[in-house]
Amino acid sequence: xxxxxxxxxxxxxxxxxxxxxxxxxxxxxxxxxxxxxxxxxxxxxxxxxxxxxxxxxxxxxxxxxxxxxxxxxxxxxxxxxxxxxxxxxxxxxxxxxxxxxxxxxxxxxxxxx
Amino acid sequence: xxxxxxxxxxxxxxxxxxxxxxxxxxxxxxxxxxxxxxxxxxxxxxxxxxxxxxxxxxxxxxxxxxxxxxxxxxxxxxxxxxxxxxxxxxxxxxxxxxxxxxxxxxxxxxxxxx
Numbered sequence: 001x002x003x004x005x006x007x008x009x010x011x012x013x014x015x016x017x018x019x020x021x022x023x024x025x026x027x028x029x030x031x032x033x034x035x036x037x038x039x040x041x042x043x044x045x046x047x048x049x050x051x052x053x054x055x056x057x058x059x060x061x062x063x064x065x066x067x068x069x070x071x072x073x074x075x076x077x078x079x080x081x082x083x084x085x086x087x088x089x090x091x092x093x094x095x096x097x098x099x100x101x102x103x104x105x106x107x108x109x110x111x112x113x
Numbered sequence: 114x115x116x117x118x119x120x121x122x123x124x125x126x127x128x129x130x131x132x133x134x135x136x137x138x139x140x141x142x143x144x145x146x147x148x149x150x151x152x153x154x155x156x157x158x159x160x161x162x163x164x165x166x167x168x169x170x171x172x173x174x175x176x177x178x179x180x181x182x183x184x185x186x187x188x189x190x191x192x193x194x195x196x197x198x199x200x201x202x203x204x205x206x207x208x209x210x211x212x213x214x215x216x217x218x219x220x221x222x223x224x225x226x227x
Contacts, residue, residue, distance in 0.1 A: 041220070041223075042221075043203055043219050044218040046215050046217075100158055100161060100169050101216065104155075106155060
Protein backbone atom coordinates (compact mmCIF):
# COMPACT_ATOMS: atom_id res chain seq x y z
CA UNK A 1 0.00 0.00 0.00
CA UNK A 2 1.19 3.50 -0.71
CA UNK A 3 -0.03 7.01 -0.09
CA UNK A 4 1.09 10.59 -0.53
CA UNK A 5 0.39 13.63 1.62
CA UNK A 6 1.05 17.10 0.31
CA UNK A 7 1.03 19.63 3.10
CA UNK A 8 -0.79 22.79 2.12
CA UNK A 9 -3.29 22.94 -0.70
CA UNK A 10 -2.06 26.47 -1.49
CA UNK A 11 1.39 28.00 -1.13
CA UNK A 12 1.93 31.69 -1.80
CA UNK A 13 5.38 33.23 -2.40
CA UNK A 14 6.76 36.46 -3.78
CA UNK A 15 8.66 36.49 -7.04
CA UNK A 16 12.30 35.78 -6.28
CA UNK A 17 11.57 34.01 -2.99
CA UNK A 18 12.33 30.41 -2.14
CA UNK A 19 9.73 27.84 -3.17
CA UNK A 20 9.17 24.88 -0.84
CA UNK A 21 6.41 22.37 -1.54
CA UNK A 22 6.11 19.53 0.94
CA UNK A 23 5.46 15.89 0.20
CA UNK A 24 5.44 12.95 2.58
CA UNK A 25 4.83 9.41 1.44
CA UNK A 26 4.00 6.02 2.81
CA UNK A 27 5.10 2.90 0.98
CA UNK A 28 5.54 -0.74 1.94
CA UNK A 29 8.24 -1.18 -0.71
CA UNK A 30 11.21 1.00 -1.68
CA UNK A 31 9.56 4.04 -3.21
CA UNK A 32 9.99 5.70 -6.52
CA UNK A 33 8.99 9.34 -6.23
CA UNK A 34 7.84 11.87 -8.78
CA UNK A 35 6.90 15.52 -8.97
CA UNK A 36 4.59 16.70 -11.73
CA UNK A 37 3.38 20.20 -12.65
CA UNK A 38 0.04 21.02 -14.20
CA UNK A 39 -0.69 24.33 -15.89
CA UNK A 40 -4.31 25.41 -16.43
CA UNK A 41 -6.16 23.33 -18.99
CA UNK A 42 -3.16 21.09 -19.56
CA UNK A 43 -2.03 17.64 -18.57
CA UNK A 44 0.71 16.82 -16.10
CA UNK A 45 4.36 17.33 -16.95
CA UNK A 46 7.17 15.55 -15.13
CA UNK A 47 9.49 17.88 -13.19
CA UNK A 48 11.77 15.24 -11.70
CA UNK A 49 11.85 11.73 -10.32
CA UNK A 50 13.81 9.66 -7.83
CA UNK A 51 14.33 5.97 -8.44
CA UNK A 52 17.71 4.96 -7.03
CA UNK A 53 21.11 6.52 -6.43
CA UNK A 54 21.69 10.15 -5.49
CA UNK A 55 19.03 11.37 -3.12
CA UNK A 56 19.18 14.97 -4.35
CA UNK A 57 17.42 15.07 -7.69
CA UNK A 58 17.56 17.98 -10.09
CA UNK A 59 14.74 18.58 -12.50
CA UNK A 60 13.58 21.00 -15.12
CA UNK A 61 12.95 24.72 -14.65
CA UNK A 62 15.40 24.96 -11.73
CA UNK A 63 13.48 22.65 -9.40
CA UNK A 64 15.08 20.02 -7.21
CA UNK A 65 13.93 17.57 -4.55
CA UNK A 66 15.65 15.52 -1.89
CA UNK A 67 14.63 12.01 -0.92
CA UNK A 68 14.89 11.60 2.85
CA UNK A 69 14.11 8.04 3.80
CA UNK A 70 14.25 8.68 7.55
CA UNK A 71 11.64 11.42 7.21
CA UNK A 72 9.68 9.70 4.42
CA UNK A 73 9.76 13.00 2.59
CA UNK A 74 10.41 14.26 -0.92
CA UNK A 75 10.03 18.04 -0.72
CA UNK A 76 10.29 20.16 -3.86
CA UNK A 77 12.35 23.35 -3.81
CA UNK A 78 13.40 26.16 -6.11
CA UNK A 79 15.72 28.95 -4.95
CA UNK A 80 13.95 31.79 -6.72
CA UNK A 81 10.31 31.78 -7.84
CA UNK A 82 9.25 33.13 -11.21
CA UNK A 83 5.77 34.23 -12.17
CA UNK A 84 5.73 31.41 -14.70
CA UNK A 85 6.02 28.86 -11.86
CA UNK A 86 2.42 29.52 -10.83
CA UNK A 87 0.70 26.16 -11.35
CA UNK A 88 -0.56 23.04 -9.58
CA UNK A 89 2.12 20.63 -8.35
CA UNK A 90 1.58 16.95 -7.69
CA UNK A 91 3.76 14.52 -5.81
CA UNK A 92 3.42 10.84 -6.69
CA UNK A 93 4.82 7.54 -5.42
CA UNK A 94 5.15 4.13 -6.99
CA UNK A 95 7.24 1.16 -6.02
CA UNK A 96 8.58 -2.19 -7.07
CA UNK A 97 5.58 -4.37 -7.76
CA UNK A 98 3.14 -1.45 -7.65
CA UNK A 99 3.82 0.40 -10.84
CA UNK A 100 0.61 2.41 -10.76
CA UNK A 101 1.58 5.73 -9.18
CA UNK A 102 -0.45 7.17 -6.33
CA UNK A 103 -0.82 10.95 -6.51
CA UNK A 104 -1.14 13.51 -3.77
CA UNK A 105 -4.01 16.00 -3.75
CA UNK A 106 -1.83 18.70 -5.24
CA UNK A 107 -0.49 22.06 -4.10
CA UNK A 108 -1.36 25.25 -5.91
CA UNK A 109 1.64 27.57 -6.11
CA UNK A 110 0.77 31.26 -6.24
CA UNK A 111 3.52 33.71 -7.14
CA UNK A 112 3.06 37.40 -6.29
CA UNK A 113 4.95 40.11 -8.15
CA UNK B 114 8.26 12.85 -31.29
CA UNK B 115 4.58 13.69 -30.90
CA UNK B 116 3.15 13.69 -27.41
CA UNK B 117 0.07 12.01 -26.06
CA UNK B 118 -3.04 13.20 -27.82
CA UNK B 119 -6.57 13.05 -26.53
CA UNK B 120 -9.78 13.66 -28.41
CA UNK B 121 -12.04 15.40 -28.04
CA UNK B 122 -10.72 18.12 -25.76
CA UNK B 123 -14.15 19.17 -24.54
CA UNK B 124 -17.47 17.35 -24.33
CA UNK B 125 -20.88 18.27 -23.02
CA UNK B 126 -23.34 15.46 -22.41
CA UNK B 127 -26.57 15.00 -20.51
CA UNK B 128 -27.36 12.52 -17.77
CA UNK B 129 -28.04 9.02 -19.00
CA UNK B 130 -26.02 9.37 -22.19
CA UNK B 131 -22.81 7.52 -22.88
CA UNK B 132 -19.47 8.88 -24.02
CA UNK B 133 -16.28 7.56 -25.61
CA UNK B 134 -12.92 9.25 -25.16
CA UNK B 135 -9.86 8.50 -27.24
CA UNK B 136 -6.15 8.52 -26.43
CA UNK B 137 -3.18 8.08 -28.74
CA UNK B 138 0.05 7.34 -26.83
CA UNK B 139 3.54 8.40 -27.69
CA UNK B 140 4.92 6.28 -30.51
CA UNK B 141 6.49 3.11 -29.11
CA UNK B 142 4.71 3.32 -25.78
CA UNK B 143 2.70 0.23 -24.99
CA UNK B 144 1.14 1.17 -21.66
CA UNK B 145 -1.81 3.54 -21.42
CA UNK B 146 -3.40 4.63 -18.16
CA UNK B 147 -6.53 6.65 -17.54
CA UNK B 148 -7.18 9.01 -14.66
CA UNK B 149 -10.15 11.05 -13.52
CA UNK B 150 -9.37 14.45 -12.04
CA UNK B 151 -11.94 16.37 -10.02
CA UNK B 152 -11.61 19.19 -7.51
CA UNK B 153 -13.11 17.03 -4.79
CA UNK B 154 -11.30 13.74 -5.29
CA UNK B 155 -8.11 14.80 -7.02
CA UNK B 156 -6.40 12.41 -9.43
CA UNK B 157 -7.90 8.96 -9.30
CA UNK B 158 -6.64 5.98 -11.28
CA UNK B 159 -9.22 4.40 -13.56
CA UNK B 160 -7.41 1.60 -15.39
CA UNK B 161 -4.30 0.67 -17.28
CA UNK B 162 -3.83 -1.24 -20.51
CA UNK B 163 -0.74 -2.95 -21.82
CA UNK B 164 -0.59 -4.98 -25.01
CA UNK B 165 -4.37 -4.79 -25.43
CA UNK B 166 -4.99 -6.26 -21.96
CA UNK B 167 -6.33 -4.48 -18.91
CA UNK B 168 -3.60 -4.95 -16.30
CA UNK B 169 -4.99 -2.94 -13.44
CA UNK B 170 -8.25 -1.29 -12.47
CA UNK B 171 -9.13 1.39 -9.97
CA UNK B 172 -12.15 1.58 -7.74
CA UNK B 173 -14.76 2.77 -10.24
CA UNK B 174 -18.15 1.29 -11.14
CA UNK B 175 -18.64 -0.94 -14.13
CA UNK B 176 -20.06 2.01 -16.10
CA UNK B 177 -16.45 2.91 -16.75
CA UNK B 178 -14.74 0.67 -19.26
CA UNK B 179 -11.91 0.82 -21.69
CA UNK B 180 -9.98 -1.00 -24.33
CA UNK B 181 -6.70 -0.85 -26.16
CA UNK B 182 -6.07 -1.56 -29.80
CA UNK B 183 -3.13 -3.29 -31.44
CA UNK B 184 -1.53 0.08 -32.25
CA UNK B 185 -1.68 0.94 -28.51
CA UNK B 186 -4.39 3.57 -28.98
CA UNK B 187 -6.92 3.41 -26.21
CA UNK B 188 -10.51 4.37 -25.66
CA UNK B 189 -12.52 4.70 -22.50
CA UNK B 190 -16.28 4.58 -22.33
CA UNK B 191 -18.65 5.82 -19.69
CA UNK B 192 -22.22 4.64 -19.91
CA UNK B 193 -25.30 6.07 -18.21
CA UNK B 194 -23.59 9.32 -17.35
CA UNK B 195 -24.16 10.92 -13.97
CA UNK B 196 -23.59 14.51 -12.90
CA UNK B 197 -20.65 13.34 -10.78
CA UNK B 198 -18.85 12.09 -13.86
CA UNK B 199 -18.06 15.68 -14.80
CA UNK B 200 -14.28 15.79 -14.68
CA UNK B 201 -11.04 16.14 -16.56
CA UNK B 202 -10.09 12.73 -17.93
CA UNK B 203 -6.37 12.32 -18.38
CA UNK B 204 -4.60 9.70 -20.38
CA UNK B 205 -0.96 8.85 -19.78
CA UNK B 206 1.40 6.62 -21.69
CA UNK B 207 4.64 4.94 -20.70
CA UNK B 208 7.01 2.58 -22.49
CA UNK B 209 6.44 -0.46 -20.30
CA UNK B 210 5.02 -1.45 -16.93
CA UNK B 211 8.14 -0.64 -14.95
CA UNK B 212 7.64 1.27 -11.70
CA UNK B 213 10.42 3.63 -12.65
CA UNK B 214 8.77 4.60 -15.91
CA UNK B 215 7.75 8.18 -16.36
CA UNK B 216 4.14 8.62 -17.35
CA UNK B 217 3.60 11.15 -20.11
CA UNK B 218 0.24 12.84 -19.88
CA UNK B 219 -2.04 14.17 -22.56
CA UNK B 220 -3.90 17.49 -22.20
CA UNK B 221 -7.07 15.75 -21.08
CA UNK B 222 -10.71 15.68 -22.12
CA UNK B 223 -12.97 17.98 -20.14
CA UNK B 224 -16.33 16.23 -19.75
CA UNK B 225 -19.31 18.19 -18.51
CA UNK B 226 -22.50 16.30 -17.67
CA UNK B 227 -25.67 18.39 -17.50
